[in-house]
Amino acid sequence: ELKVEQNPLFLSMQEGKNYTIYCNYSTTSDRLYWYRQDPGKSLESLFVLLSNGAVKQEGRLMASLDTKARLSTLHITAAVHDLSATYFCAVLRGYALNFGKGTSLLVTP
Amino acid sequence: EAQVTQNPRYLITVTGKKLTVTCSQNMNHEYMSWYRQDPGLGLRQIYYSMNVEVTDKGDVPEGYKVSRKEKRNFPLILESPSPNQTSLYFCASSLTPPPYRNRGQPQHFGDGTRLSIL
Numbered sequence: 001e002l003k004v005e006q007n008p009l010f011l012s013m014q015e016g017k018n019y020t021i022y023c024n025y026s027t028t029s030d031r032l033y034w035y036r037q038d039p040g041k042s043l044e045s046l047f048v049l050l051s052n053g054a055v056k057q058e059g060r061l062m063a064s065l066d067t068k069a070r071l072s073t074l075h076i077t078a079a080v081h082d083l084s085a086t087y088f089c090a091v092l093r094g095y096a097l098n099f100g101k102g103t104s105l106l107v108t109p
Numbered sequence: 110e111a112q113v114t115q116n117p118r119y120l121i122t123v124t125g126k127k128l129t130v131t132c133s134q135n136m137n138h139e140y141m142s143w144y145r146q147d148p149g150l151g152l153r154q155i156y157y158s159m160n161v162e163v164t165d166k167g168d169v170p171e172g173y174k175v176s177r178k179e180k181r182n183f184p185l186i187l188e189s190p191s192p193n194q195t196s197l198y199f200c201a202s203s204l205t206p207p208p209y210r211n212r213g214q215p216q217h218f219g220d221g222t223r224l225s226i227l
Binding site: 004033035041042043044045048088090095096097098099100101102 | 150
């Protein structure tokens with residue numbers, strides 16, 4: 001059974017600060033996704049990481065994948081209020097996606 | 110506009126009364142999937158379909174049925190709903206099944222259906 005663990009599950013941070021969300025998974029996979037969900041909304045794709053060492057950046061968010069350590073990180077640089085949302089990582093197993101429980105991020109002034 | 114459309118968006122019903130949640134995509138995607146989202150549990154996959162007439166169970170298929178008679182539609186059927194199926198449901202699609210070509214394809218999600226079963 002593939003387990004996907006995110007931490008922290010809740011994160012309150014000040015605007016302008018940096019922080020990292022971690023996503024660990026239990027079995028081999030070379031495909032990892034990050035999604036964002038705003039309250040009451042659907043999921044929006046942020047990044048698809050396809051191979052070991054993959055790094056992708058979009059604005060203040062940067063995601064990386066280390067398949068040997070079974071770890072992905074989502075780094076937030078100089079946070080702004082608009083980044084407040086829940087972030088999910090999802091790991092591919094066969095034809096199914098296994099999601100983490102999500103990290104609820106609140107960025108405060 | 111490319112989208113995944115779910116109906117209804119909200120439904121309150123009673124135990125045992127059969128219901129169907131429809132999902133339709135207009136992107137000619139082969140792969141479609143249903144998830145349920147519960148507080149503290151994240152999203153869990155119920156069923157998925159790799160193409161017409163090809164479906165398979167996800168992690169939590171008990172109490173649900175699906176069908177894929179047409180490429181664009183993937184309804185979720187609850188034959189005899191129970192209160193433990195109260196949840197937020199999402200349908201998603203992608204061009205091809207995740208491990209295949211177009212390896213970078215993310216899944217596109219519908220807006221969700223909130224089901225309450227009393």
